[in-house]
Amino acid sequence: xxxxxxxxxxxxxxxxxxxxxxxxxxxxxxxxxxxxxxxxxxxxxxxxxxxxxxxxxxxxxxxxxxxxxxxxxxxxxxxxxxxxxxxxxxxxxxxxxxxxxxxxxxxxxxxxxxxxxxxxxxxxxxxxxxxxxxxxxxxxxxxxxxxxxxxxxxxxxxxxxxxxxxxxxxxxx
Numbered sequence: 001x002x003x004x005x006x007x008x009x010x011x012x013x014x015x016x017x018x019x020x021x022x023x024x025x026x027x028x029x030x031x032x033x034x035x036x037x038x039x040x041x042x043x044x045x046x047x048x049x050x051x052x053x054x055x056x057x058x059x060x061x062x063x064x065x066x067x068x069x070x071x072x073x074x075x076x077x078x079x080x081x082x083x084x085x086x087x088x089x090x091x092x093x094x095x096x097x098x099x100x101x102x103x104x105x106x107x108x109x110x111x112x113x114x115x116x117x118x119x120x121x122x123x124x125x126x127x128x129x130x131x132x133x134x135x136x137x138x139x140x141x142x143x144x145x146x147x148x149x150x151x152x153x154x155x156x157x158x159x160x161x162x163x164x165x166x167x168x169x170x171x172x173x
Contacts, residue, residue, distance in 0.1 A: 003036060003044075011035065011046075024053040029096070036099075042131050043101045052094030054079060060090035103133035 003011070014034040029050050036044035058075045061082055082090055102110070111118060121128075 023051070024055055026050065026053050039102065040133065042133065043103065044099075045101075046099045047096060048099050049097040050095065056093045057082070057090045060093040061087070105133075 011034050029047055033047050033050075036046045038044050054075055058078055061078055082088075107120070
């Protein structure tokens with residue numbers, strides 16, 4: 001569902017505003033700020049606000065021994081090192097605030113596995129749009145019987161080359 005004319009006016013007004021700031025800005029995020037990026041058939045993602053940049057990550061990584069960097073290439077190398085070695089705490093010094101519209105089944109999985117703060121549109125206090133996400137008509141592949149998401153597979157009593165037991169054993173190792 002495309003944005004309504006009111007929503008388009010709101011986005012245009014927000015993108016038209018300029019505000020002086022003393023905080024760090026990120027040109028790539030400034031370019032897409034407030035702009036909805038279409039996802040699936042009814043959804044979108046847009047950046048509403050952000051805090052921090054590469055400098056905030058570098059500063060957080062170096063805070064333990066108090067030395068600053070002298071060159072941008074050193075900053076880039078440090079960020080690559082942190083990513084490569086999965087030192088994620090310095091990346092937590094930056095935040096991005098999103099406005100996301102997505103199917104409810106995706107939202108439930110996102111909330112289940114989230115590491116973010118979430119505020120969602122309430123059907124308890126508001127009237128929801130009559131929208132539905134329709135799954136593609138392509139057949140879904142079968143889940144292997146050895147999947148941990150289902151109960152354990154029963155062992156076949158047939159033994160021999162090419163039996164189902166051998167096939168299951170080959171994919172469940």
